Amino acid sequence: MQTIRLFKENVYKKEAEAVITSLSWQEGKFILTLDQTIFFPEGGGQTCDLGTIAGFEVSDVSEHDGDIYHTVIVPKEKESEAKAVLCEGSCVKLVLDWARRFDNMQRHCGEHILTGIFFREWGGINRGFHMGQDYMTIDISLEEGAKAESITWEMCLEAERLANEVVTQDMPIITRHFDSFKEADKQPMRKKLTIKEDITLVGIGSPDYDWGCAACCGTHPSSTAQVGLIKIFKLESNKGMYRIYFEAGRRAFDKYQQQFEILNTLCNTLSAGTDDVLEKFRISREKDKEMRSQLHFLKKEVIAREAASIIAEVEQLSSPHSVCERRYSILTLDDLVTLSREISPAIKKIYFLVHEPTHTVLLVSDGNTDCGRLVKENASIYNGKGGGNKTMARAIFTKEEYVNTFMDLIEKHLR
Structure with missing residues (x-):
């Protein structure tokens, strides 16, 4: 029997009980399956959930052939206790690392919003998504029928502004599940379906907005306002596409704070305000260049x-x-x-x-x-x-x- 995914029914569920359906012991860890789980496995560009099972640390969650496998770390001094508690057929308590889950929800939903804006405004298709530790990236492709020939930094700034408008409008995030490709394929969406069964569509605002709808197995908040903030940092060409570096949610805010501290330090060093710091920096560079030449x-x-x-x-x-x-x-x-x-x-x-x-x-x-x-x-x-x-x-x-x-x-x- 395949693992029941409780996170599909309620993405905000932080604790649950489950029955161990299988397990194997490797040195220092158990790998086990459950009848149901709140832990999202790695997939769709999103990292897996972490937390605890029966009080023991979950270090990895992955999916294979419809089952979700949980890797549980067991310290050597607690091996006997773990082997007594973690047995096939036993009922165990699952506790989610909620901070990590919500971080992933904000980031993944932020990606959907930004990708949707590039599609809505310029017909750009997202052909690659990476959720890294320090930043996220999307690879936007301008294909036949696109409304632009290239993506510029000015367009990125406009996309950022429009994406944050979607955030402040507090639009609902609509998650729908479909058993068949035929039924799901009838829905308006920004990208053709490649999944043939057990399809989840995530939409922004309304099921009728094609720009906001795409197939996705990840976890998302119930509304765009929970994303908080979307910030683009860099644009570069990549294999005929346009790679955009950005962040969303708490990480975007943290990045803003970090960059403001740098700007504030630079302003204080140059005795400048934010309105003239670039000019004073340019003058400082010119003086430095002149001094180097003289030296x-x-x-x-x-x-x-x-x-x-x-x-x-x-x-x-x-x-x-x-x-x-x-x-x-x-x-x-x-x-x-x-x-x-x-x-x-x-x-x-x-x-x-x-x-x-x-x-x-x-x-x-x-x-x-x-x-x-x-x-x-x-x-x-x-x-x-x-x-x-x-x-x-x-x-x-x-x-x-x-x-x-x-x-x-x-x-x-x-x-």
Whole structure:
């Protein structure tokens, strides 16, 4: 006998009693069927209900061949108790996780409303629906007979406004069940039926509104007002269709709050109001761009002068094969890499460029002294790591003293 779906009769039923009709034990969990259930199984893009059976946690609900299977988690210390209570033929209490159920009801109904608006206004057909943890998506296809050639962001904003009008009008959600395809197919609806039997049609406002009617096995509230809010966040092209990211219900409100906090922080940072924050942000970006350009020019000038100074220093050495060093704290490590490229051809032996904040030393040469080999063979002695090529290599250490002892060691090797 197939499981009786109590959620089809009353979507607001939060508790019930049921008889276990079959069960199997796997390590740490029971998988069981019931004569009737309040738990909706995953399907139609909607996640399954959760809750408890006889006080034990329900972790998954799925449907196979007309039966609904409930996975019940049993802690090891309660295995004996569970096996005494969960037996074939025993009567058990079912308790629904109502917060999760109502969240799914708001989201799924919000999808129906938004999809219906795209159909009513532009003839768009929903060819894909995903109810994710962070957002929902619908894939709208503009097919033969559509009233638009493309979907724009402006159309999404209009669809959002119209969808929320449907919410505030508190239209009834009408759920009807049909045994046969022939009977169900006579009803006005926005999408052709693909189910052949045991068909549920969910309509918005009136059975005569084709835009609001579609086959659906999910759970929905009794009126649109219970959806609360619908908000679109993003539009993108996807496989010849238009993917719309959105949320509904409490999640849409939570998203609004989160984004308002971001906007409020941005306004306070820029000393702006919501009416001029974009302009002040644009001005701030322009100033930042100008400062970055000036910084780049100044760094380029500093590196060029530093390179000239080092080359002049090397040329004045009594021995061109002497080992020299310079230490830096203001220039970045990337700046020192750029500097090393400028001076490399002039360095006959080794020149050390030390970046003090990161305890990093760059070895620079014209290639006759293999910098990469020196780092590879000696850095690990002082718990260092790094590498490079013949003309430039870096060694990174955890302490400044390791930098100094490493350079002393290299200098001794090169005498």
